Structures are given as C-alpha cells and as structure tokens.
Amino acid sequence: MRNLFSLNSLPVGASCRVEKLICQGLTRRRLLDMGLSEGTIVNVLMKSPAGDPTAYKVRGAVLALRSEEASKVLVKLL
Numbered sequence: 001m002r003n004l005f006s007l008n009s010l011p012v013g014a015s016c017r018v019e020k021l022i023c024q025g026l027t028r029r030r031l032l033d034m035g036l037s038e039g040t041i042v043n044v045l046m047k048s049p050a051g052d053p054t055a056y057k058v059r060g061a062v063l064a065l066r067s068e069e070a071s072k073v074l075v076k077l078l
Contacts, residue, residue: 005077007042008054008070014044016075023072035059036073 004019018040021028035058036042043057053064 003076004074006071007044007056007065007073007075008067010044010075010077012044012046015078016042016044017078018042018073019076020074021072022074027069027072031069031073034063035061041078042073042075 002019005016007016007018010016018036018038020038021031021036023031040058045055045057045062047054051067053066054070056063056065056070
C-alpha cells in the first residue's frame with residue numbers, strides 16, 4: 001500500500017503524515033477527536049521506558065497513544 005506504515009512502528013524522531021485510519025466505531029471517533037485525521041502531520045517524540053505508550057506531537061499538542069491504538073493509524077514518512 002504505497003509505502004504506508006502503522007504509527008506504532010516508527011522510531012523516535014520520525015515525522016509522518018496520516019493517510020488512513022483502519023478502525024471503526026468509538027476507536028475511530030476517539031482518534032479523530034484527538035486530531036488524527038487524514039493529512040495531519042505527526043512527530044514521534046518519545047517512548048516510555050517500558051515501550052508503551054508513546055508520545056506524539058499532533059497539531060501542537062502532545063498525545064500519548066498505546067501501541068494498540070497507534071497501530072490503527074496508517075502513515076507515510078515525510
């Protein structure tokens with residue numbers, strides 16, 4: 001799929017653009033409410049010492065997403 005990756009697979013320091021959400025229902029609504037819509041730029045800031053959750057910068061705000069949630073976001077590297 002056109003070099004798409006799941007958000008949880010990116011290393012710290014990576015920048016990407018949201019291409020697609022692969023979820024439905026409440027999970028999709030929650031991700032959209034956090035600003036993770038198509039075309040949004042996301043920067044991977046840091047991972048917790050245990051590896052989950054990971055902090056992302058989205059539209060000027062810092063969000064913490066668990067790996068399970070971030071796996072539903074398909075992105076393209078910038």
